[in-house]
Amino acid sequence: MPATEALTDQLKREARAIGFDAVGIARVQPYPHADAFRAWLGRGMHGTMAYIPRSEEKRLDADKVVPGARSIVSVAKLYRTQDIPDDLRDDRERGVIARYAWGDDYHDVMKEQLNELRAWLEERSAAPFDSRVYVDSGPVLEREVAMLAGLGWIGKNTMLMSRELGSYFFLGEIITTLGLVADEPVTDHCGSCTKCLDACPTDAFPEPYKLDARKCLSYLTIERKGEMPAGYRELAGDNIFGCDICQEVCPWNRKAPLTDDPEYQPREGLVAPELAPLMAMSDEAFRERFRGSPLKRSKRRGLLRNVAVSLGNTCDPDAVPALEAGMADAEPLVRRHAAWALGRIGGKGAEEALRRARTGEGDADVLAEIDDALTQGSQQEDDR
Ligand code: B12
Ligand code: SF4
Ligand code: SF4
Incomplete structure (x- = not known):
């Protein structure tokens, strides 16, 4: 040889x-x-x-x-x-973190x-x-x-x-610079399947084999540092860090192998974590918990922005106390998204929380978000 x-x-x-x-x-x-x-x-x-x-x-x-x-x-x-157990997945008080970050x-x-x-x-x-x-x-x-x-x-x-x-x-x-013996590419096995394109919640594929990152939840929850554009917040659902939807539906992942490498086993509480405790996480707690984890990339304010959006998407009045705590966060980005979430939940408790937060709020963007949320909340009341 x-x-x-x-x-x-x-x-x-x-x-x-x-x-x-x-x-x-x-x-x-x-x-x-x-x-x-x-x-x-x-x-x-x-x-x-x-x-x-x-x-x-x-x-x-x-x-x-x-x-x-x-x-x-x-x-x-x-x-x-592993996959996310059904009972955790169906629990609307929990969020989803993409598998790569567990x-x-x-x-x-x-x-x-x-x-x-x-x-x-x-x-x-x-x-x-x-x-x-x-x-x-x-x-x-x-x-x-x-x-x-x-x-x-x-x-x-x-x-x-x-x-x-x-x-x-x-x-x-x-x-x-070494000249090693090169391999040959393999053929495409997607065939006529379009499951991933059809399942994407934000319609992020303008055509097969092309992804508009600006619309992808992985980008919106991790890479994008500022606000999550309003049109994507409901579509984000319970995804608080990354997104696996276009892989979950792929037939080639149905029987794909798992790894038992210790490095990639889920850290405690990362498989579908409860949302409310995440909203209460201090800077120090965030640093401690996510040291050496891919989650540190979004920084605390990015993660809490996403958590606020997902709490809003539960449409559950039980999420109001956690969001009201979010309205007192030092980061305007978190307060803005908490305000949106309270508006999405609507009802008396959410409205009162928004009004209380409004009195002490000094940031123009947060105030505008609170006013939008109050309008949205009263529209929801009219519709009921
Ligand atoms: C920027 C980036 C992103 C962006 C944009 C992704 C994208 N599709 O462009 C965002 C933030 C959205 C993202 C998301 C994710 N990412 Co990412 N990302 C990257 C990064 C840093 C660069 C990718 C890039 O250059 N994009 C530009 C586009 C044009 O290139 P491309 O994605 O490779 O797409 C190719 C095809 O579009 C192809 N193509 C174009 N036209 C056509 C037509 C035909 C017929 C064919 C066959 C091909 C073809 O050409 C492109 C170039 O090869 C790479 C690491 C790296 N350095 O490459 C990781 C990487 C691609 N990401 C990775 C992962 C794990 C993810 C997520 C699964 C994370 C998650 N769960 O949230 C998601 C998956 C979303 C998805 N469906 O792609 C892995 C992917 C591993 C794999 N098995 O493919 C990588 C390789 C990181 C790593 N080292 O493991 N990511
Ligand atoms: S990762 Fe999620 S949002 Fe991004 S393209 Fe895939 S299904 Fe769509
Ligand atoms: S779901 Fe999988 S097999 Fe089907 S088109 Fe998408 S990548 Fe290809």
Whole structure:
């Protein structure tokens, strides 16, 4: 067996031994969907994620990231551990956190494993090489790379899909100047199915294989830092961090395997947590609870914004006390969304809470939200 082939084979075995669930090699080459990526940016579908257009050229050319790059080792790591038990899912006082965020922060876990794999490669390779390791946050089109490396196909929901693994897995890569033996892409297995496109609550797919991030609940609950636009609040339902709907409905996830890796097992209270206690969380409690967790990305104010919206979506007067506490939060962003939520619940208790909050409120945006909520509440009364 020629040396490169043997090294590639051993590298793949080592990647699995380290804990990755799939591994493949992509040759550095022009990306087949480069124009689609440019068009996506051109139409502003990245929203406020300015870091993406800033590194547009690097994302499209690995040689601009690692000069002389010839191969990209692409790895996948499963994170699905269980599904949400029906009784928790049906409990409207609870919110839903996307599965990827139940365990430890995958960036840290996977980077360490990829560094271990790179160290192994450095020891075994006859020639010295240059390389960079990335998980999610680097200037790489990770799904495109994984598709070229034969890990799966890009589904209509834009997820990298695998017949063996489904789609609940993370991606990471080593871009290297080494010339390894490249894999072949696999064919598309979506067929005539459109379940993901039909299930999206916000209609975020303008067409198959394209996602308008500005409409996606994952973007709206995690990446977008300011207010949640009014038109999306009801559609957010009980999703308080990320969204798994277009994966939950996918037939390829029905029998996909679970992982028993300790890092990705759910941290206490993250599988469908109760909403009201989250609303009462102090800054310190937030930092303590979500240290080393993907949830820290939204920051406390972003998470509580989402929790307020979901409390409103319960339409349950029992949520009024938690929201009234939210009206006293130091963050105007939280108070604004708590006001909206009280307006959505309506009724005497919610109206009184809004009026009490109004007397001490000094922020113009929050006052406007309170006034809108009071109008909405009185309209609801008229309709009853
Ligand atoms: C920005 C971003 C987001 C944005 C935008 C997502 C998007 N679809 O564009 C938001 C915040 C919405 C998001 C959400 C999620 N994300 Co995200 N996200 C990223 C990030 C950082 C960049 C993605 C990007 O470049 N988007 C630009 C678009 C144009 O590229 P793309 O998504 O790869 O889409 C490809 C297809 O559209 C394809 N294409 C275009 N036209 C056509 C036509 C045909 C016929 C075909 C076949 C393909 C095709 O070309 C594009 C380029 O390859 C990547 C990490 C990375 N560095 O790549 C993670 C990443 C894609 N996200 C990931 C995850 C887990 C999620 C969520 C599941 C989290 C959650 N549960 O809330 C959701 C899933 C939503 C969804 N359906 O995509 C994983 C996906 C793993 C996988 N199996 O695919 C990644 C790879 C992170 C990681 N390292 O694991 N994410
Ligand atoms: S993650 Fe949710 S909101 Fe985003 S595209 Fe998928 S179903 Fe739609
Ligand atoms: S739900 Fe259907 S169309 Fe969507 S990714 Fe899965 S197989 Fe493809």
